[in-house]
């Protein structure tokens with residue numbers, strides 16, 4: 374649907390974490406009224422309805438995925454099945470009732486538990502600032518297939534993480550495991566190595582923003598689900614007043630570290646893939 378410049382400008386001022394939802398609703402409501410152009414009037418009307426109904430829109434959790442999961446050429450993993458598993462698990466948690474008990478004075482969007490999954494290290498869904506952030510990665514492995522020294526991998530890598538040494542590719546520590554070099558290698562000299570997910574815990578924005586802390590290693594789907602399960606259990610046990618997961622972790626680290634599961638307390642012992 375088309376938007377006037379004024380309407381676009383107004384929607385840009387809506388806080389980013391609800392902007393997508395507000396935008397979708399503006400278009401839905403405008404379409405329901407038979408309009409094909411969104412003007413400032415449509416935005417204002419929807420915003421007013423949206424904000425007055427905020428509490429009834431809250432479901433207790435949000436799962437965000439990257440915008441191009443249907444066919445983004447940058448994907449290092451295909452997370453669709455795992456996202457469905459996360460969705461089922463989160464739906465079973467009844468976080469809405471849990472949060473209503475913890476925040477009797479009224480829920481806001483920022484109380485919701487947020488998980489973001491990105492299918493490559495570009496991280497379009499902003500996993501770094503979610504309670505649990507999950508980033509798909511694919512490491513290149515050098516096989517025994519002879520390299521033709523075509524330089525395609527070197528030219529593709531935006532991190533300058535590949536060098537050709539005596540006609541053979543060498544991957545450096547700057548590699549962010551995006552997997553792009555693998556797809557351009559014509560000889561099979563570069564192939565998929567470890568494929569899985571990085572996990573960050575306790576990211577948030579707000580008055581005290583914080584990037585999630587990354588667990589070491591790369592995890593398979595079952596491990597991701599198991600870590601989410603542990604995190605939700607911890608959160609429900611220790612969240613008293615609707616505080617964010619980051620605050621729950623930080624206060625346990627300071628006051629009662631033995632209550633933390635090994636995955637958070639002793640990350641160096643976690644087995645990666």
Ligand code: SF4
Nearest residue numbers: 439441445493496497
């Ligand atoms: S995170 Fe990667 S795969 Fe997902 S939309 Fe962004 S670029 Fe595409």
Ligand code: SF4
Nearest residue numbers: 530548549551552554
């Ligand atoms: S996986 Fe990505 S960052 Fe790593 S070497 Fe290949 S292109 Fe570069």
Ligand code: SF4
Nearest residue numbers: 520521523524526558
């Ligand atoms: S793309 Fe493959 S064949 Fe070409 S230089 Fe890189 S490793 Fe060698």
